Amino acid sequence: MLVFYLAALAVLFVSAFWSIDSFTGKLTHVWTWTNFHTIIHDSTYRQIAFRTIWMAAAVTVTDAVIAFPFAYYMARIASPRMRTILFVLVLLPLWSSYLARIYAWRLILNQDGALNWSLAKIGLPVQSWAFTNTAMWIVFSYIWLPFMILPVYAALERIPDSYLPLALPGVVAGSIFTFSLTLGDYITPSLVGNVDFIGNVIYRNVLGLTNNLPFAAAYATVPLVVMAIYLTLAKRLGAFEAL
Numbered sequence: 001m002l003v004f005y006l007a008a009l010a011v012l013f014v015s016a017f018w019s020i021d022s023f024t025g026k027l028t029h030v031w032t033w034t035n036f037h038t039i040i041h042d043s044t045y046r047q048i049a050f051r052t053i054w055m056a057a058a059v060t061v062t063d064a065v066i067a068f069p070f071a072y073y074m075a076r077i078a079s080p081r082m083r084t085i086l087f088v089l090v091l092l093p094l095w096s097s098y099l100a101r102i103y104a105w106r107l108i109l110n111q112d113g114a115l116n117w118s119l120a121k122i123g124l125p126v127q128s129w130a131f132t133n134t135a136m137w138i139v140f141s142y143i144w145l146p147f148m149i150l151p152v153y154a155a156l157e158r159i160p161d162s163y164l165p166l167a168l169p170g171v172v173a174g175s176i177f178t179f180s181l182t183l184g185d186y187i188t189p190s191l192v193g194n195v196d197f198i199g200n201v202i203y204r205n206v207l208g209l210t211n212n213l214p215f216a217a218a219y220a221t222v223p224l225v226v227m228a229i230y231l232t233l234a235k236r237l238g239a240f241e242a243l
Contacts, residue, residue, distance in 0.1 A: 009224070016218035020211075027213065035218035045201070049222050052197040055133070056182035059140040060175045063148040066141070067174060068167075071153040090146045098143070102191050105139045106130075109192075136193035140182050147181065148174035172239035179230060183223045198223055 017031045039045050074086050093101060108114045109129050116126040129135045148171075155170020186199030198219060205216035234240070 012217045012220060015214055016221060018214040020214060025211070035215045038215070039219055039222065045219065048196050048201060049198055051133075051195065052183060052199075052223070053226060055136060055140065055197070056179045058137055059144060059182045060148075060178045062137070062141045063145050063178045064152075064171050064175060066145060067148040067152050068171065071149050071156055071170075074149075074153050075156040090149050093143075094146055099187070101143060102139060102188055105135075105142065106192060109135050109138070131192065131194040133193060133195075136188060136195075139188055139192045140185070143188070144178040144181050147177035150174070151177075169238035169241060172234050172237045176231065176234055176239060180227055183226065 016035055017033070019028050019030065019032050019034055020026070021028050039049075070086075074083050078086060106113070109127075110116075111126075111128065111130055113130070115129075119126050129138070151174040152167065152170045155167040155173070156164075159166045184199055186197055186203050189195050189197040189200055202216045202220055205212045205219070
């Protein structure tokens with residue numbers, strides 16, 4: 001942890017105060033607040049950060065609403081055989097490629113995809129969800145749903161029926177996964193939403209044409225700070241005991 005994680009975060013934070021020489025393109029080890037000033041005062045980067053955090057919150061709430069009744073049925077109502085079947089159904093998507101699931105949803109949500117074909121067959125108006133925030137919300141909610149169901153199920157299984165409010169730590173524990181995974185994703189926004197998230201900006205500044213590692217490091221502190229606050233609140237709600 002100290003060498004491979006904390007040390008890497010320290011290097012990331014330090015490099016966020018460096019800059020790129022505009023003439024030579026080389027890294028300059030001179031302390032400056034320019035990167036953070038750009039993030040704070042540039043409306044484009046503020047909008048991208050807001051979009052990312054808002055989507056992470058929306059996906060988390062959606063998965064919590066879907067996961068709780070599903071997990072409750074698994075823990076309290078389903079027979080042992082049915083519970084096993086449901087576990088397989090929850091885990092089955094995780095056995096396939098992440099990219100395969102995203103491209104499958106593109107085929108479903110495209111203008112001439114399976115969804116609109118089905119709606120047209122039953123006489124309902126077609127949808128224009130492809131490459132929209134709605135498409136990203138649906139895909140993110142689907143992809144991360146298993147990470148919400150399992151902690152909620154574990155919490156419900158351990159408590160008696162009269163203490164269902166005690167399942168809240170399980171919901172918060174699941175939200176850590178859905179929130180953080182959405183917050184750091186950059187593939188789904190590119191393939192499904194055709195918009196930028198924080199991860200897309202970081203990716204372009206690390207491996208793209210700009211090659212501005214200090215700015216990428218500075219922008220990476222945004223999700224780190226957000227998750228630090230989120231984890232602090234989650235710990236207060238007892239989420240760590242439910243993991």
